Amino acid sequence: MPAAQTPTPLDAAPLTCWVVTDGKAGDEGQCIGVANALGAETRVLRVAPRRPWSWLLPRGPLDPREAPGAATSPFQSPYPDVAIASGRRAVAYLAAIKRASAGRTLTVCLKDPRIGPRAADLIWVQTHDPLRGDNVLVTPTSPHRFSASLLKAQRATPLAEIESLPHPRIAVLVGGDSRHHRFSAQDQTRLLDGLRALAQGSGAGLMITASRRTPAPLAEGLARLAATGSHLMWDGSGDNPLPAYLANADAIVATADSTNMIGEAAATGRPIHVFHPTGGHAKIDRFLGTLREMGVIHPFPGPLKTTTYEPLDSTPLIAAAIRKALSRHPTPHAAGTGATEAACGPEETRKG
Helix, strand or coil: CCCCCCCCHHHHCCCEEEEEECCCHHHHHHHHHHHHHHCCEEEEEECCCCCCHHHHCCCCCCCHHHCCCCCCCCCCCCCCCEEEEECHHHHHHHHHHHHHCCCCCEEEEECCCCCCHHHCCEEEEECCCCCCCCCEEEECCCCCCCCHHHHHHHHHCCCHHHHCCCCCEEEEECCCCCCCEECCHHHHHHHHHHHHHHHHHHCCEEEEECCCCCCHHHHHHHHHHHCCCCCEECCCCCCCCHHHHHHCCCEEEEECCCHHHHHHHHCCCCCEEEECCEECCHHHHHHHHHHHHCCCEEEECCCCCCCCCCCCCCHHHHHHHHHHHHHHCCCCCCCCCCCCCCCCCCEEEEEC
């Protein structure tokens, strides 16, 4: 009889993971999506460095109050197998966690850390970012929490209000004013007129979501549009129906102010029609150019497209790269050791 194999630490217990951000929803969602894809026992730790330390990040030094091991720090032993961070103010904590764990924690940075490829053991960036290196993974779209299995489940058992909508069903993802974009009065009129023409011309059922950044007049106009026919608009209460809207959409309209929003939509394989408000940025233009060349996005207002493509989802690719990096990591991981309660700062505990 062959000898029984001794399980490795990775086989013996789930991975432990810390997600480190300053609380921005977009950054946190990306990190949690990757942690979920790893199947890790995950804690979400949010940093809030004081001035002047916040001004010096990501290069540091850290706010002493939040440095790993300090009595008031959220980062306490035992340290996790993996630490995933995103955002300028969170990246610097990865190196400190690495030192405090004596090298046991594998550090992962999502998005360009702005301090070069040595900022973490593994870095993910989008194609339009210039950073490259042996430890840099590059994909066209960003990670998110809308896994293929989640979208499949939402298609299998759609919400009753979605089932009652006519086809084509169009998910409408509306962002708002940002550092690089502004929704002028003319932009708002153009978007609303385009959606109205789309609904009337094709008989489409619209499934609309707005953002906290959406200007109030535009949000009110969207609500009035939703009330004029067989349409839905999420009012912000209860569970966010965005996964259900995306999963059951025949096509998608999204505004160009959010690459995250467009990346989430690209996981469906459905055509995305992009509305451009006033403004722009060279990096966003490069991102959209890549997706345009791939046949993923189309202009809005414009003809409704129904052609599909292979869904784009970087989340499992990043998770696979992390597991590969763990298999090569020089120091054994204390998988399953868990984590203590944070001494300060809001946190959440999740299991992917």
